Structure formats: structure tokens, C-alpha cells
Amino acid sequence: MHEDELDRRLEHFKEVCRHEGLKLTHQRMVIFEEVAKSRDHPDADTVFKSVRDKVPTVSLDTVYRTLWMLNAMGLITTVGPPREKVRFDGDVSPHHHFVCSRCGAVYDVHGPAFGPIQAPDEIEGIGQVESVRLELRGRCRRCASQIE
Amino acid sequence: MHEDELDRRLEHFKEVCRHEGLKLTHQRMVIFEEVAKSRDHPDADTVFKSVRDKVPTVSLDTVYRTLWMLNAMGLITTVGPPREKVRFDGDVSPHHHFVCSRCGAVYDVHGPAFGPIQAPDEIEGIGQVESVRLELRGRCRRCASQIE
DNA sequence: GCATATATCGGAACAGTTCCTAATTAGTAA
DNA sequence: TTACTAATTAGGAACTGTTCCGATATATGC
CATH class of the missing domain: 1.10.10.10 (Winged helix-like DNA-binding domain superfamily/Winged helix DNA-binding domain)
Incomplete structure (x- = not known):
């Protein structure tokens, strides 16, 4: 830099x-x-x-x-979800997750819109991809409807 | 089920x-x-x-x-990266990460192949997406080249 | 049934993170 | 510059999630 x-x-x-x-x-x-x-x-x-x-x-x-x-303040970011304990999922089919940043609930996202995610070529030079994890974060419906 | x-x-x-x-x-x-x-x-x-x-x-x-x-054994999966401490990133531009599952090193992936990731429609019913986090896991070059 | 490698229990240990309180300090206004 | 005050810090204790350890128990193969 x-x-x-x-x-x-x-x-x-x-x-x-x-x-x-x-x-x-x-x-x-x-x-x-x-x-x-x-x-x-x-x-x-x-x-x-x-x-x-x-x-x-x-x-x-x-x-x-x-x-x-x-x-x-948005001046730095984190790698991996901050301050959370590990959670387990009995569903091993390819899908992703939506995590509510307020209540912590996790929702499955199977939507085909993503399709099978493919790694960009850039990855070739970095290493061998074994798994891809996509995590959406935000406020779930229930939390969004509640007054702060 | x-x-x-x-x-x-x-x-x-x-x-x-x-x-x-x-x-x-x-x-x-x-x-x-x-x-x-x-x-x-x-x-x-x-x-x-x-x-x-x-x-x-x-x-x-x-x-x-x-x-x-x-x-x-692949019979269940986890949500979020297992057993790792939080790491920080001074780069707030949109990009993703490759995490080596062996040495823990984190590499930035800016490759345009992903483009801006868009949430599937299914999300509408779940909540408001505030951030999307994509994490690739695997073995980095250096680790891959070492005898186990 | 018996032998034995494997798995369990219970509690102590551990690592990462957060909390608590007295002491310090940046910003502000005279 | 000085004094004031609300915000911030240092240091250590506390907390939480997870793992380790050693004695005991048990599933499996014979």
C-alpha cells in the first residue's frame, strides 16, 4: 500500500x-x-x-x-462471523444461510438463484478450494417488525 | 421431515x-x-x-x-467457520476470502468472476439482507506442497 | 462370554473475549 | 492556559464456549 x-x-x-x-x-x-x-x-x-x-x-x-x-463505523471489516458460537446443520445438501444479526436465528436459503457457486480463476494461484460458504446477514422479518 | x-x-x-x-x-x-x-x-x-x-x-x-x-464424516455441517478466532481486515472494499484450513492463512479474493453477489428472491420472505459474506475454504498452495 | 480397543463421564483446564472500576485524558469553554 | 467533564483507558477478574484428561464403562470381534 x-x-x-x-x-x-x-x-x-x-x-x-x-x-x-x-x-x-x-x-x-x-x-x-x-x-x-x-x-x-x-x-x-x-x-x-x-x-x-x-x-x-x-x-x-x-x-x-x-x-x-x-x-x-465501517472502517474495517471482519473475516468470519463475529462473536458467535458454532452451530450445526443436519442438512448436508448444498445450500446457504441467512443469519439474523439481532436474534441470531439461522434460516436455510436453497434458492436456485445462486446456482452452484464457482470460484474465480484468481483462486488457482491461491489454493485448492474444498468448500464454499455463503452467508447472508441482516435482520429477519420478525426482528424487523419489532420496535427497536 | x-x-x-x-x-x-x-x-x-x-x-x-x-x-x-x-x-x-x-x-x-x-x-x-x-x-x-x-x-x-x-x-x-x-x-x-x-x-x-x-x-x-x-x-x-x-x-x-x-x-x-x-x-x-460429512453427515452434518456447520454454520460459520468452526473453531476460529475473529480476524480483522482493513480493506473494506467488496471482496471475499480464501481461508486455508490447515495453516489458517487468509487470502483476499477480488476476482470479478463472482461479480456483486445478489440474494435470491427467496430472501424476501426471510429478511433484509445487510451483508453478504463469501468464504472459500481449502488448502493453500504452500500447505498443499508440503508433505502431510 | 471374554478380551480389548474405543468411547464415555465429569470435572479441570484453556483460549478468546468481555466486564468492571479507579485513574487518566481529549475536547471544550472560560 | 487552565479548569471542567464526559469519554476513555489499564489491569485484572470474570465469563463463555470448547477441549483435555484420567478413570471407568461398553461395543465389537473372536
Whole structure:
């Protein structure tokens, strides 16, 4: 990534914070920068260790809080569903899932609209695909109809 | 689900166990039946509680061991990536991920082959889709080239 | 039935994440 | 600059989901 791009993201981050009335603490900036410039999808502990090199007293809690905050603000994303326990499915036929982000309910989606998903050619250079998992997230009907 | 279908699955399960030299314990059958007949993607604790009604002394460990075994045998599947910690991604542009099931490395997949994924009409009746997550799993090049 | 490899139970251990509270700090206004 | 205040942090305890461990029990093959 270009130095410029990182600066641009940092500036955007500051802007969003100001706009949301969030304080621009040193910790937050270092944590954001760490994820923004990383290319290897680090876990929380990895971020924690990197940040600690620059801010020795930072706590793991702060790292977690900040990461989820950044995620909520759309400044970073996560790989895999956040904070959920494993669930099992007796149906092994090819299908996908809709997970309600509010109540956690899981709905099967068999709809043929997707068809059998095929990996793009790019994958060739990365590895051998063994399974494809498609997960839709959102608010289910029941939750959507309830007042917040 | 028809009673027949459940019986068929149970019979298939027994067959696979025999073929693999796995013992057909009462616990295993009850656990498998519980997941096979469920329609709501239960978590391990839910399965545990259901099974306990029929086998009061069953342990949570047995439930977990059995569920992962069933998963490994392809008799059930999981929702969401199993046994992994959350990882973060500073890239918020639309893209997907390839996760190596052996070393855990995550690779970005931007390939246009997928295009913007669209939810099937079936979704209309389920809820409002807020995000779509596509995850490819398999063995990455580096791992594939190593002797097991 | 007997032998034995396999599976189970129960509880302790573990890992990742979140909670709690006193102390600190960024932003704001005088 | 200084003082004020609400937001944020550090550190460690607590929590949750999952796995490990060792003694006991059991399914299967003979």
C-alpha cells in the first residue's frame, strides 16, 4: 500500500471520529493504523502485540473495544462471523444461510438463484478450494417488525 | 421431515460408522438423530440439553466430540467457520476470502468472476439482507506442497 | 462370554473475549 | 492556559464456549 493511501485512510478515520463525537486517542489511531496497513487479516492478539510496541501500556480490552468500534463505523471489516458460537446443520445438501444479526436465528436459503457457486480463476494461484460458504446477514422479518 | 427420511439418514449413519470401524454407541445415535431432525441449526449446548432428556448422564464433551466427528464424516455441517478466532481486515472494499484450513492463512479474493453477489428472491420472505459474506475454504498452495 | 480397543463421564483446564472500576485524558469553554 | 467533564483507558477478574484428561464403562470381534 502507498504511504498516501494509508494517510488518506487515517484522515478519513479522524474525520469520522470527529463527526461522531468520538475522541481521537493515541491508542485508537495506532490501532487503526495497524489494521489499515496490515495485509494479513490479523486477529486481536496480533494487533495487540503490534500496538504494544508503540504504546507499551495498551490493554487488550482497549484493542477489542476499538476494533469493534472501527467495525461498527465501517472502517474495517471482519473475516468470519463475529462473536458467535458454532452451530450445526443436519442438512448436508448444498445450500446457504441467512443469519439474523439481532436474534441470531439461522434460516436455510436453497434458492436456485445462486446456482452452484464457482470460484474465480484468481483462486488457482491461491489454493485448492474444498468448500464454499455463503452467508447472508441482516435482520429477519420478525426482528424487523419489532420496535427497536 | 418425513419419518422415512430420518430413518434413512439414521441407517446411512450406521452404515458409515460400521464402514469406518466406529462404535455405534447409544449416545452417538441420539446425538445424530437430534441434529438430523432439527430444523433450527442448534448450537452444541442446545444439542446437549436435548440429548440429556434421553440420556441423562451424557457429557458435553461427548456431544462436542460426536458433533465434530459427524462433521468430519460429512453427515452434518456447520454454520460459520468452526473453531476460529475473529480476524480483522482493513480493506473494506467488496471482496471475499480464501481461508486455508490447515495453516489458517487468509487470502483476499477480488476476482470479478463472482461479480456483486445478489440474494435470491427467496430472501424476501426471510429478511433484509445487510451483508453478504463469501468464504472459500481449502488448502493453500504452500500447505498443499508440503508433505502431510 | 471374554478380551480389548474405543468411547464415555465429569470435572479441570484453556483460549478468546468481555466486564468492571479507579485513574487518566481529549475536547471544550472560560 | 487552565479548569471542567464526559469519554476513555489499564489491569485484572470474570465469563463463555470448547477441549483435555484420567478413570471407568461398553461395543465389537473372536
